[in-house]
Amino acid sequence: MSIQTLFYIGGRLIKGLLVLFVIAIFNFFLIRAAPGDPAKVMAGEAGATDELFLQQLREQFGLDQPLYYQLWVYISNLVQFDMGETYRQQMPVFDLIMDRLPATLLLTGTAFVLSLVLGVLVGVIAASNHRKWIDSAISVAALVFYATPLFWLALMAVLLFSVFLGWLPAFGMETVGANFTGWDRFVDIAEHLVLPAMTLGLFFTAVYARMARTSMIETSRADFVKTAKAKGMKPSRVTFRHTLRNALLPVVTLAGLQAGQMIGGAVLTETVFAWPGIGRLMFEALFQRDYNLLLGVFFISSAMVVLFNLATDLIYCIVDPRIELAK
Amino acid sequence: MSILKKLSSNKVALFGLIVLALLILVAIFGPYLYETSPWRMVNRPFMPPLENGSLMLGTDTMGRDVLAGLVYGTRISLLVGLISTMIALLIGIPLGASAGYFGGWIDEALMRFTEIFQTVPSFALAIVIVAIFEPSVYSITLAIALVSWPPVARLVRGEFMALRNQEYVLAARLNGQSDHNIILKEILPNTLSPIIVMASLMVATAILLESSLSFLGLGDPEIMSWGYMIGAARTVIRQAWWLSFFPGIAIALTVLALNLVGEGLNEALNPKLSGSRES
Numbered sequence: 001m002s003i004q005t006l007f008y009i010g011g012r013l014i015k016g017l018l019v020l021f022v023i024a025i026f027n028f029f030l031i032r033a034a035p036g037d038p039a040k041v042m043a044g045e046a047g048a049t050d051e052l053f054l055q056q057l058r059e060q061f062g063l064d065q066p067l068y069y070q071l072w073v074y075i076s077n078l079v080q081f082d083m084g085e086t087y088r089q090q091m092p093v094f095d096l097i098m099d100r101l102p103a104t105l106l107l108t109g110t111a112f113v114l115s116l117v118l119g120v121l122v123g124v125i126a127a128s129n130h131r132k133w134i135d136s137a138i139s140v141a142a143l144v145f146y147a148t149p150l151f152w153l154a155l156m157a158v159l160l161f162s163v164f165l166g167w168l169p170a171f172g173m174e175t176v177g178a179n180f181t182g183w184d185r186f187v188d189i190a191e192h193l194v195l196p197a198m199t200l201g202l203f204f205t206a207v208y209a210r211m212a213r214t215s216m217i218e219t220s221r222a223d224f225v226k227t228a229k230a231k232g233m234k235p236s237r238v239t240f241r242h243t244l245r246n247a248l249l250p251v252v253t254l255a256g257l258q259a260g261q262m263i264g265g266a267v268l269t270e271t272v273f274a275w276p277g278i279g280r281l282m283f284e285a286l287f288q289r290d291y292n293l294l295l296g297v298f299f300i301s302s303a304m305v306v307l308f309n310l311a312t313d314l315i316y317c318i319v320d321p322r323i324e325l326a327k
Numbered sequence: 328m329s330i331l332k333k334l335s336s337n338k339v340a341l342f343g344l345i346v347l348a349l350l351i352l353v354a355i356f357g358p359y360l361y362e363t364s365p366w367r368m369v370n371r372p373f374m375p376p377l378e379n380g381s382l383m384l385g386t387d388t389m390g391r392d393v394l395a396g397l398v399y400g401t402r403i404s405l406l407v408g409l410i411s412t413m414i415a416l417l418i419g420i421p422l423g424a425s426a427g428y429f430g431g432w433i434d435e436a437l438m439r440f441t442e443i444f445q446t447v448p449s450f451a452l453a454i455v456i457v458a459i460f461e462p463s464v465y466s467i468t469l470a471i472a473l474v475s476w477p478p479v480a481r482l483v484r485g486e487f488m489a490l491r492n493q494e495y496v497l498a499a500r501l502n503g504q505s506d507h508n509i510i511l512k513e514i515l516p517n518t519l520s521p522i523i524v525m526a527s528l529m530v531a532t533a534i535l536l537e538s539s540l541s542f543l544g545l546g547d548p549e550i551m552s553w554g555y556m557i558g559a560a561r562t563v564i565r566q567a568w569w570l571s572f573f574p575g576i577a578i579a580l581t582v583l584a585l586n587l588v589g590e591g592l593n594e595a596l597n598p599k600l601s602g603s604r605e606s
Contacts, residue, residue: 019446027455034459041459147583149535151542152557152575155564163565257445264450268539272561282451283543286458298455301448309446 005317012313016306021075023302027295028074032067039063042084042292057292060084083296093296097278101300103173104277106189107270108262110197115204116255120248122205123212128239130217138209145206150265154199154272161195168195171274196273200265204258211254215247222246256312263301333595340591346584354405357398365395365551376569385569387560393570397577400553404581407468408534412526414472415533419479420522424510426480427487438484441477449474453536457545464547467540471533482525486518520596524589531585538578553578 034041039057058064061084062073077083083093126138145153162170169175173192180188219225220243228238263279270279278297285293335341363369368390369382376385376393384393426437456470490496491514499513540546541554542561553574560570 019443022443023447030455030459143583143586144579147531147535147586148579149538149542149554149557149575149582151539152571152578155557155561155571156575159564159568260446260448261450263448264539267450267454268542271543282454286454286543286545289458291459294455294458298448298451301451302446305446305448 008317009314012310016310019306020299020303023299024075024078025071027299028071031291031295057084078299083299084292086290086293093293094300096293097281097296097300100276100278100281101304103275104266104270104279107193107196107200107275107277108266110193111200111204111265112255112262114197115201115208116252118201119205119208120212120244120251122209123251124216124239124244126209126213127216127220128235135213138213142206142209145202146210148203150199150203151268151272153202154196154269157195157199158272168192170195173276192275196269196275199272200262200269203265204255204262207258208251208255212247212251215250216243219243219247256309259308260302260305263305330592330595334588334591337591337594339587340594343584343587343591346580347588350401350405350581350584353398354402357401361395361398363392363395365391365399367391373563373567375567376573384573385567387556387570388563388567393556393573396551396556397553397573399551400556400574400577401581403464403547403550403552404534404537404578407464407471407537408530408585411468411471411475411533411537412529414468415476415529416479416522416526418472419476420483420515422476423480423483423485424487424515427484428491428506428510428514430488430491434484437480441480444474445477450536450539453540454543454545457540462540462545462547464550467537467545467547470540471536474536475529475533479522479525479529482521483518486521487514490514490517524593524596527585527589527592531582531589534578534582534585 031038031041037054038061039054042057042061060077062070065073081094083097085092086096122138122142126135129135158170161168169192173189174180174185175188175192178188225238225242228242229235233242266277267279267282269275270277271283274280278301282294282297282301285291285297334344369392370379370386370390372386372388372390374382374386374390376383378385382392382394384397387393387396422437422441426434426441453470453474456473457466460466460469487510496509496513499509504513537546538552538554538557541552542558544555544558546552546555546558556574557571560567564571
């Protein structure tokens with residue numbers, strides 16, 4: 001790795017940390033901008049009557065101290081991964097989130113790969129049949145899925161595949177009480193994963209398919225594609241070796257930028273399917289009015305997006321060294 | 328006028344336009360024509376659609392008229408979508424215009440600021456804002472506006488950067504016109520068509536966001552909305568499919584209509600940009 005690459009990555013890292021710092025400050029002021037005693041806001045309705053819990057919160061966050069001191073306490077706690085405790089579970093917020101994170105990563109990761117592969121594939125099919133019926137059919141389907149609310153699609157999937165057809169489990173990540181191990185457990189989780197990953201993935205499939213189609217059509221007008229065709233190359237080879245390779249970059253860039261949207265989708269899908277991830281945790285925090293937990297989930301999910309963007313930058317650096325030089 | 332003509336010559340956009348017009352009519356006059364309150368218990372709970380002639384879409388878990396809920400929910404969906412988009416434009420246009428027009432450190436600072444908002448998971452941010460400021464039409468509208476303006480700022484910045492060195496802008500500057508004047512009277516009018524297209528698509532996204540918030544229980548407790556109806560019916564999906572089915576169709580239809588109109592506008596206003604369809 002060259003020294004320039006290191007500098008570039010270092011710069012990105014500092015930028016990411018800066019974003020997280022701003023979000024932390026935002027969280028801090030949001031609690032204090034809300035009407036009422038910040039300790040009560042943090043505890044929400046869950047702990048409003050428990051004076052002991054409120055006192056504990058006040059002490060931990062230094063709520064009777066001046067504002068700048070509170071901010072200092074807040075940030076220095078955060079740096080040590082200390083986000084306070086939840087009222088209901090009596091568990092550190094950070095530990096609870098870390099407990100739930102793997103399930104969300106599994107769901108969003110699967111949905112991401114699924115939608116990217118499927119979206120590009122569908123986009124390529126539409127583009128190579130430009131202005132034939134299959135192109136129109138794909139465009140209409142993409143538009144419809146793009147307009148359908150994710151949570152509704154999830155409910156309808158439950159209705160069709162679990163209630164009517166009985167093919168797939170609708171709730172949770174594992175069969176309760178089955179205690180599967182090894183391969184059986186893998187199959188069990190995979191079965192539970194199908195519906196949530198499909199519904200979360202469908203919306204993004206629609207987005208990527210539209211993008212891939214446009215990008216393919218634009219690239220297919222480039223001179224190098226005309227040359228490839230003119231020298232008598234097989235059409236399928238032109239499509240995959242020449243057009244697709246170059247049309248892929250904008251699609252992947254867009255996909256990377258939408259990591260944050262994936263988190264939003266995960267909140268809705270996990271709520272419907274009772275998937276035990278941080279999205280479901282966010283819903284539970286809302287339900288219990290545990291705002292300290294809510295802000296904790298918000299912060300960690302932002303950190304995930306920052307990390308993901310950093311990873312995409314790194315991959316770009318390796319795949320195409322020109323990108324960093326251009327910057 | 329010619330825009331309307333162009334729009335209506337495009338069959339798909341025309342379909343969107345008609346659906347949208349009907350929805351607007353329902354939003355304005357629906358509550359006067361269909362007087363059953365969406366909150367009132369009108370019959371026994373869980374009555375399936377078409378079983379009772381006066382209750383076409385059946386009743387919900389508390390015996391309330393589902394069709395009344397749909398009619399009354401139209402207004403809030405369209406209103407929140409429209410107003411949050413307008414607020415987002417009011418934030419995004421000035422930011423993008425100043426960044427693109429002035430360039431230099433102003434551009435740098437404003438774009439860093441915009442980037443932060445773009446990195447943060449927007450739906451999660453909206454949830455946090457609405458939850459902490461208590462769910463109400465105002466907090467919902469504001470939260471949606473706050474997460475939707477960054478793309479506007481980026482678009483307007485790009486347009487201004489492309490236009491700021493055009494001859495007519497240079498002429499205005501030589502004429503001694505103020506920056507304020509040049510931005511508002513010379514450049515901004517020329518950036519309106521992409522802004523209009525983006526705005527129509529933003530209304531669609533805002534409606535989806537509003538319904539998602541209400542679905543999670545973050546809707547205004549005073550107002551019947553489509554998202555709330557689905558959220559309330561979530562746990563009884565096995566017994567009563569119609570409670571979540573119809574509101575979902577209403578949302579999808581509204582969003583689809585807006586997207587179709589947006590695409591139609593795009594083709595009518597920016598024929599060059601949408602070249603992939605023409606040529």
